[in-house]
Amino acid sequence: MTTLEWHEGGVAHVARWRSESGWPAPKKVVVADDTMNADTAYRLALDGTALLWRGDFQNARQLLQALVRRVEHKGERAKRAKASRVKAAPTSPTEAFHRHRLQQLQRARTLAMLLIPFEADHAIPLRRAPDARLACLEAYGVADKPYVASLRELLGVIGAHEWRRKGVHIPALDERIHPWYGVFSPVRGEYVELVAQAPLPDGAKVGARLAFDIGAGTGVLSAVLARRGLRVLATDMDARALGCARENISRLGLAPQVDIIEADLFPEGRAPLVVCNPPWLPGKPSSAIEHAIYDPDSRMLKGFLDGLAAHLETDGEGWLILSDLAEHLGLRSREQLLGWIAAAGLEVAARHDTRPVHGKANDADDPLHAARSKEVTSLWRLRAA
Numbered sequence: 001m002t003t004l005e006w007h008e009g010g011v012a013h014v015a016r017w018r019s020e021s022g023w024p025a026p027k028k029v030v031v032a033d034d035t036m037n038a039d040t041a042y043r044l045a046l047d048g049t050a051l052l053w054r055g056d057f058q059n060a061r062q063l064l065q066a067l068v069r070r071v072e073h074k075g076e077r078a079k080r081a082k083a084s085r086v087k088a089a090p091t092s093p094t095e096a097f098h099r100h101r102l103q104q105l106q107r108a109r110t111l112a113m114l115l116i117p118f119e120a121d122h123a124i125p126l127r128r129a130p131d132a133r134l135a136c137l138e139a140y141g142v143a144d145k146p147y148v149a150s151l152r153e154l155l156g157v158i159g160a161h162e163w164r165r166k167g168v169h170i171p172a173l174d175e176r177i178h179p180w181y182g183v184f185s186p187v188r189g190e191y192v193e194l195v196a197q198a199p200l201p202d203g204a205k206v207g208a209r210l211a212f213d214i215g216a217g218t219g220v221l222s223a224v225l226a227r228r229g230l231r232v233l234a235t236d237m238d239a240r241a242l243g244c245a246r247e248n249i250s251r252l253g254l255a256p257q258v259d260i261i262e263a264d265l266f267p268e269g270r271a272p273l274v275v276c277n278p279p280w281l282p283g284k285p286s287s288a289i290e291h292a293i294y295d296p297d298s299r300m301l302k303g304f305l306d307g308l309a310a311h312l313e314t315d316g317e318g319w320l321i322l323s324d325l326a327e328h329l330g331l332r333s334r335e336q337l338l339g340w341i342a343a344a345g346l347e348v349a350a351r352h353d354t355r356p357v358h359g360k361a362n363d364a365d366d367p368l369h370a371a372r373s374k375e376v377t378s379l380w381r382l383r384a385a
Helices: 038-046 057-084 093-111 133-140 151-166 189-197 220-227 239-251 296-311 334-343
Strands: 003-008 011-017 028-032 049-053 114-118 147-150 168-170 175-177 210-214 231-236 258-262 271-276 312-323 346-354 377-384
Touching: 003 028, 003 049, 038 049, 038 057, 038 093, 057 093, 057 114, 057 151, 114 151, 133 151, 147 151, 168 220, 175 220, 189 220, 189 312, 189 346, 189 377, 210 220, 220 231, 220 239, 220 258, 220 271, 231 239, 239 258, 271 296, 296 312, 296 334, 296 346, 296 377, 334 346
Parallel strands: 011 147, 028 049, 049 114, 210 231, 210 271, 231 258, 271 312
Antiparallel strands: 003 011, 114 147, 168 175, 312 377, 346 377
16 A cells, blocks of 8 residues: 655655555645635646645535536536537547546546545544444455545445445345445346346256356346356455355355355356356456456456356356447447357357346437447357357
């Protein structure tokens, strides 16, 4: 963990720096309190100067909201300026995606400049600060020294704590799954329904009735497979995901049917059914949660396809759950995907498609609406060729 350095009252200070997004510790830091106005804070944040807050916590939240309004206003002005240009050349979906992602990163970086101090037990030494110790303990683990993190990240930690406490209702289970901080929440239920409804291969209906769940995440697909009468061996590499999946499986009373182990993709052995829901977009994650969205160089997708045949029982199937959003964004072609499948010694036995029902799919104001409106989520049933 790196450190943050600043001067306060003529004295040099050092504290641990924490950033789940992987942001480096700011080089320039000023102490800020209730006397700082939003315009000054915004100029400093744009300049890369962090604001270490010493005032009232609720005022810090109001200041963050004011920074959000200024960032959004700047974005709207940029849109109007672009629209005013005569016959501006339209961008491709790929260019639109990269531009949108860059804007999101710049926005996140600016808003991350408002910093909050923490004591060694995760307590926040500010007036009217909430008791976020449990939320921070869940997200960060035990802290033995004071540290500094962004207010925006803290609010995300608190929000994740509420998600974990309340859970997400999964119709396919008629139960709730409780995601941990940094583990992608199964809010897009269409892919869960595909796994709940696809016909099981013959080998999974008799005999061992075993399935592998590659990349368990919250454990939601393991739970669905277990409810379908299968014994499940689930894998993941992320410590949070492993803990989250184990907790959810135990909470659902499915621990006798599901084993969750740390492994890079496949466990040892073969199974009549091997299921994988890899990140759907090729790209570099910019935060812990984005590892469930972005797959650098399509490593997990290719790794699953390349190793699948060697882990399938005779006449077994691999279920690849994948959105085609990357295709509509120009990040991957259908021909590429089919080429990887063929190169791995696999063939497509069948495919089950569904349309997403999340809010952005019908949001015409979303910058990626042209691609999202065409998106299809598929369960590819693959067999050894």
